[in-house]
Amino acid sequence: MKKKKKAGMTIQQFMDLVNRKNPNEPEFIQAVQEVVESLDDFIDNNPKYVGVLERMVEPERTIIFRVPWISDKGEFVINRGFRIEMNSSIGPYKGGLRFHPSVNLSILKFLAFEQVLKNSLTTLPLGGAKGGSDFDPKGKSDLEIMKFCQSFMNELQRHIGASTDVPAGDIGVGGREIGFLFGQYKRIRNEFTGVLTGKSLEWGGSLIRPEATGYGCSYFAENMLQTRQDSIKGKTVVISGSGNVAQYACEKVTQLGGKVLTLSDSNGYIYDKDGIDAEKLAFIMELKNVKRGRISEYAEKYKCEYVAGKTPWHVKCDIAMPCATQNELDYNDAVALVKNGCICISEGANMPSTPAAVEYFLEEKILYAPGKASNAGGVATSGLEMAQNSMRLNWTREHVDEELKHIMKNIHETCIKHGKDKDGYINYVRGANIGGFVKVAEAMLAQGLV
Ligand code: NDP
Ligand code: 2IT
Numbered sequence: 001m002k003k004k005k006k007a008g009m010t011i012q013q014f015m016d017l018v019n020r021k022n023p024n025e026p027e028f029i030q031a032v033q034e035v036v037e038s039l040d041d042f043i044d045n046n047p048k049y050v051g052v053l054e055r056m057v058e059p060e061r062t063i064i065f066r067v068p069w070i071s072d073k074g075e076f077v078i079n080r081g082f083r084i085e086m087n088s089s090i091g092p093y094k095g096g097l098r099f100h101p102s103v104n105l106s107i108l109k110f111l112a113f114e115q116v117l118k119n120s121l122t123t124l125p126l127g128g129a130k131g132g133s134d135f136d137p138k139g140k141s142d143l144e145i146m147k148f149c150q151s152f153m154n155e156l157q158r159h160i161g162a163s164t165d166v167p168a169g170d171i172g173v174g175g176r177e178i179g180f181l182f183g184q185y186k187r188i189r190n191e192f193t194g195v196l197t198g199k200s201l202e203w204g205g206s207l208i209r210p211e212a213t214g215y216g217c218s219y220f221a222e223n224m225l226q227t228r229q230d231s232i233k234g235k236t237v238v239i240s241g242s243g244n245v246a247q248y249a250c251e252k253v254t255q256l257g258g259k260v261l262t263l264s265d266s267n268g269y270i271y272d273k274d275g276i277d278a279e280k281l282a283f284i285m286e287l288k289n290v291k292r293g294r295i296s297e298y299a300e301k302y303k304c305e306y307v308a309g310k311t312p313w314h315v316k317c318d319i320a321m322p323c324a325t326q327n328e329l330d331y332n333d334a335v336a337l338v339k340n341g342c343i344c345i346s347e348g349a350n351m352p353s354t355p356a357a358v359e360y361f362l363e364e365k366i367l368y369a370p371g372k373a374s375n376a377g378g379v380a381t382s383g384l385e386m387a388q389n390s391m392r393l394n395w396t397r398e399h400v401d402e403e404l405k406h407i408m409k410n411i412h413e414t415c416i417k418h419g420k421d422k423d424g425y426i427n428y429v430r431g432a433n434i435g436g437f438v439k440v441a442e443a444m445l446a447q448g449l450v
Helices: 011-021 026-045 052-056 105-121 142-156 175-189 209-226 244-255 278-291 296-302 331-339 355-363 377-391 397-419 428-446
Strands: 004-006 061-070 076-087 093-099 128-133 165-168 236-239 259-265 268-271 305-308 319-321 344-346 367-369
Touching (some): 026 052, 026 355, 061 142, 076 093, 076 105, 105 428, 209 344, 209 377, 209 397, 236 244, 244 259, 244 278, 278 296, 296 305, 331 355, 367 428, 377 397
Parallel strands (some): 236 319
16 A cells, blocks of 8 residues: 555555546456555566556456347347457457356456456466356256357457457356357358367367366465475365366366365355265266256255355365355455365465455465466466367377466466565465566567557
8 A cells, every 4th residue: 555556656546546447346446456466566676567557457448238139938138248358468368258147347357357467377378358248047948048149149259259359168158158159150250260268179179178277276276285295185175166167176186185075056055074076076067067956956965964055164174265256255264264274275266265365364374376376277278279279180188187287387386486475485466466467568568558
């Protein structure tokens, strides 16, 4: 709050400006505030970056459009579609699409802003974007999903392209939706290109892309633990969510010798003290990805505890991996985790911990990785999918997995480079923010005032 940010401007004044320009966007303000605070001293010591931040918080382009479609009952439905093209200084716009009723400008701008720094951290040539709709896929038939995706793409197609903007999945957008979106793009544009990632293997997808975010988040936790001569093996792990990221975090943690105690959805969490092993995870994948049921059905099947209306952070564990959504872990949860002996938090979701929770983890010198570092494996593997599409060939599972491990390790090293305190504690928040910022800022300076 005290130091200079840019010619004569304090952090408070800078944030006042951002607030004035972006009213009613609390998630966006939250994401920017964290980054600005992290960069404070760094920018003071590197005055050439003064002013770059002000450009960086302004999206290069914001697209908002109408998405009309017809339900199975024959009713006309209107949803709102978005694409925030945040920054293209180091590569084509890249980032997921979210279909969830809570989607609005604030949420997508926070996600796009985080994506810029995350994509920079991957070391791959990827700019940052995010998009989606307030469409709610829950309870919709496959036909309704297809009709919605086709209408959404009717507009989005004119803004994207394999070298322009390459969307992918996020909450509510998985393999099924990417298929419908890709089919419509191909039909309208009459071109088969890598315009989306997260595609199926038969038509241009990459091995390991579905697994990549959850796997990468587990690899990152392993990297963090290694700095304290420790590992996931033998540890208890609490995971939230039960979608794409949570499922593959659960799989990798189990493969690495950890025991996953919980998974959740927006209705509550299951607590399986015996651990969610490969067989039980297969049940969850069928339940969530095919039957599209609720996590409570797991508790009925395996006779374990189900806690409705709560998040799993008060369950005793060694490691926590929030893999559901933003602001799902608050200060009280952070205190409970640390009190119960949790030593490591690796975020699979984007901004799942509130600012007060993050501050507490840092004060307690817990191993804490912000999503833009620990969940970057998903978009990184999207980058690998784009590379394979450009070459018109496919790499093996082993090759992509090795690349993913290598990228996560690189991100970890970048965090150490920029985030190590004098006492040896690694502040991964500062490390990730500075590490992500430098490359984008350099590119923006080199390309002039655009
Ligand atoms: P999915 O749609 O596959 O799963 C989302 C999960 O989170 C579901 O279990 C869902 O429960 C739960 N959830 C969603 N919204 C809420 C909410 N408001 N409150 C409580 N629970 C909620 O999405 P993903 O697994 O792909 O994404 C999860 C997180 O990971 C998001 O933050 C996303 O931005 C982030 N992420 C995703 C990447 C990817 O490659 N997919 C890459 C990097 C980050 P329910 O079914 O009840 O809604
Ligand atoms: O938040 C994210 O990084 C994603 N949803 C993945 C984006 C991508 O382009 O693969």
